[in-house]
Amino acid sequence: MKREMIIVLDFGGQYNQLIARRVRECDVYAEVHPYTMSLEKIKEMNPKGIIFTGGPNSVYGEDSPRCGAEIFELGIPILGICYGSQLMSYLLGGTVETAPVSEYGKTEVDIDNTSVIFEGVSEKTICWMSHTDYISKAPEGFKITATTPVCPVAAMELPEKKLYSVQFHPEVMHTQEGMKMLSNFVYKVCACQGSWKMDSFVESTIQEIRGKIGDGKVLCALSGGVDSSVAAVMLAKAVGKQLTCVFVDHGLLRKNEGDEVESVFGPEGTYDLNFIRVNAQDRFYAKLKGVTEPEEKRKIIGEEFIRVFEEEAKKIGTVDFLVQGTIYPDVIESGLGKSATIKSHHNVGGLPDYVDFKEIVEPLRMLFKDEVRKAGRELGIPEYLVSRQPFPGPGLGVRIIGEVTAEKVRIVQEADAIYREEVAKAGCDKDLGQYFAALTNMRSVGVMGDERTYDYAIALRAVLTSDFMTAEAAELPWAVLNKATNRIVNEVKGVNRVLYDCTGKPPATIEFE
Known part of the structure; x- marks a missing residue:
C-alpha cells in the first residue's frame, strides 16, 4: 500500500517505539529504523519527514552513534529529539558539552510560539527533560525557540532547511503539549495529509x-x-x-x-x-x-x-x-x-x-x-x-522467576485467578492496561495455624498504559489488594506472602522476564 511515511531513526533511545506510536496517532504511518540506515534506502522509502530519537550516549564520544551530515541536505524535514537534537547541533557546527546542571523530569520551558513547531503551545509549558549534556551554542543560522533557566537551547530551528530540534521529549505523556508539537511537525512542516486509516x-x-x-x-x-x-x-x-x-x-x-x-x-x-x-x-x-x-x-x-x-x-x-x-x-x-x-x-x-x-x-x-x-x-x-488482557506468548514461563515446574505453574495459575476475580469484582479492571500475578523465586518464613511455614511470595502487578511501551503502576484500592492477599495465602497451597509491584515501565518491563 502506497502511503505517506515518517521515518524514526533510532539512536538507542528508550522511547523509540513511542515516537512512532505518537506519529501514528496523528493518522500518519511511521516506522522505526536503525541510525545506520543508508541515505540510498532513505531516498528509496521517500519519507515525508525524519525524526531522530534520543539515546544514552554523548555525541562527542568516540563510539557514539552518528549518521552522516549529508542527511541534512536531502531536503526532507528533520526533527531531532534529546540526543537527536544534540546530534543535529554537533554535526552542523554547534557546541554540545556536559551541562553544569542535569535536567531530569517535569520542567517548565519558555516557548517561542511564533515557531511553527510551537504553534498553539503555551508560552510556558511543562516538558519532560532527561539529559546530562546540553547544546551550549546553536549552529550558525539556527534560531533558539525554547529555553529553561539551565538549558540555553531547549529547542532550535532552521526553517529554510526544515530542520527542527527539541531537547525534551514531546512523545511522553508528561510533556503536556507534546502531541500538539508532534502534530505541528507532521502536518505543518512535513505537509502530511493523515491517510493512515x-x-x-x-x-x-x-x-x-x-x-x-x-x-x-x-x-x-x-x-x-x-x-x-x-x-x-x-x-x-x-x-x-x-x-x-x-x-x-x-x-x-x-x-x-x-x-x-x-x-x-x-x-x-x-x-x-x-x-x-x-x-x-x-x-x-x-x-x-x-x-x-x-x-x-x-x-x-x-x-x-x-x-x-x-x-x-x-x-x-x-x-x-x-x-x-x-x-x-x-x-x-x-x-x-x-x-x-x-x-x-x-x-x-x-x-x-x-x-x-x-x-x-x-x-x-x-x-x-x-x-x-x-x-x-x-x-x-x-x-x-x-479488548481482552494481553498475555505473553511464553505465558506463565515469564511470570515464574527461575525454573518452571508443574507445581509452580499451579501456584501462579490459582493466585492469578483469585487476583483477577477480585479486581474485576471491584470494577477496577476497566481502566487497567494489564494486571496479573507472578511467582517470585523468593521463599520466606511465615506462620500459619501456629506453625512455621517456608513458602513462596506472589507478586501482584497492575499497570496503566495506552500503548504498552510505557506504563505506570496502578494505585489499586487497599481493600482490593487486602482481599486478594487474604484469599491467596488462604487458598493457594505453597504461598505465605503477597507483594505489590509499584514499578513503572521504564525502568521495569511490564512482564517479570
Whole structure:
C-alpha cells in the first residue's frame, strides 16, 4: 500500500517505539529504523519527514552513534529529539558539552510560539527533560525557540532547511503539549495529509495475503490472545479453508484458558476454522527443566512452538506458510539494528535458525497493540475478544522467576485467578492496561495455624498504559489488594506472602522476564 511515511531513526533511545506510536496517532504511518540506515534506502522509502530519537550516549564520544551530515541536505524535514537534537547541533557546527546542571523530569520551558513547531503551545509549558549534556551554542543560522533557566537551547530551528530540534521529549505523556508539537511537525512542516486509516490497512492487507498465498496451505499459530486471534480471523477472511489454526497448550496458560480458547475457535465456536488443539504440557516442562535464565526460557519456548507446528503441518500435508501474531513492539524490543535487545519475543528473536516453512507471514508485524485492537474491530471480532488482557506468548514461563515446574505453574495459575476475580469484582479492571500475578523465586518464613511455614511470595502487578511501551503502576484500592492477599495465602497451597509491584515501565518491563 502506497502511503505517506515518517521515518524514526533510532539512536538507542528508550522511547523509540513511542515516537512512532505518537506519529501514528496523528493518522500518519511511521516506522522505526536503525541510525545506520543508508541515505540510498532513505531516498528509496521517500519519507515525508525524519525524526531522530534520543539515546544514552554523548555525541562527542568516540563510539557514539552518528549518521552522516549529508542527511541534512536531502531536503526532507528533520526533527531531532534529546540526543537527536544534540546530534543535529554537533554535526552542523554547534557546541554540545556536559551541562553544569542535569535536567531530569517535569520542567517548565519558555516557548517561542511564533515557531511553527510551537504553534498553539503555551508560552510556558511543562516538558519532560532527561539529559546530562546540553547544546551550549546553536549552529550558525539556527534560531533558539525554547529555553529553561539551565538549558540555553531547549529547542532550535532552521526553517529554510526544515530542520527542527527539541531537547525534551514531546512523545511522553508528561510533556503536556507534546502531541500538539508532534502534530505541528507532521502536518505543518512535513505537509502530511493523515491517510493512515485502519479500514484501508485491513482491506489492503487481506488483498496482499491472498496474492502472497495463492492456493497454498497455511498454518496459524493461535494462542487465543488478541494478536494471534486478529491474525487468524484476517487470514480466514483472506484464504478461508486453506487455513488451519493450531492451538498449542504448552501448560503455561492462565487457569482454564485452554478450554476457553477452544470454546471460541474450536468446532463449536464462533468461527468456521480448521482447528487443532495440541496438549503439549509435559513436553514443554521437560524442555524447561533446570532452566532459570529468562532469555534461555524464551528461546526454548519459541523453538518448541515451532517444532510442534512443524509436526502438525506434516500431518496436514504440504504447508507452505506459518502465520504468527507478531506485532511491532515485539520486533523492536527483540533488537533493531544496533539498538539494545530488551527481551527476545518467542515469535521474533526467539525463533530458531531453521524453520521448516516456505515463509512466515506476520500481517500485524507493523502494528502497535491498540492498532491491532482497531483492526480486530474492523474485522468484526467481538469486543470481549478484542479488548481482552494481553498475555505473553511464553505465558506463565515469564511470570515464574527461575525454573518452571508443574507445581509452580499451579501456584501462579490459582493466585492469578483469585487476583483477577477480585479486581474485576471491584470494577477496577476497566481502566487497567494489564494486571496479573507472578511467582517470585523468593521463599520466606511465615506462620500459619501456629506453625512455621517456608513458602513462596506472589507478586501482584497492575499497570496503566495506552500503548504498552510505557506504563505506570496502578494505585489499586487497599481493600482490593487486602482481599486478594487474604484469599491467596488462604487458598493457594505453597504461598505465605503477597507483594505489590509499584514499578513503572521504564525502568521495569511490564512482564517479570
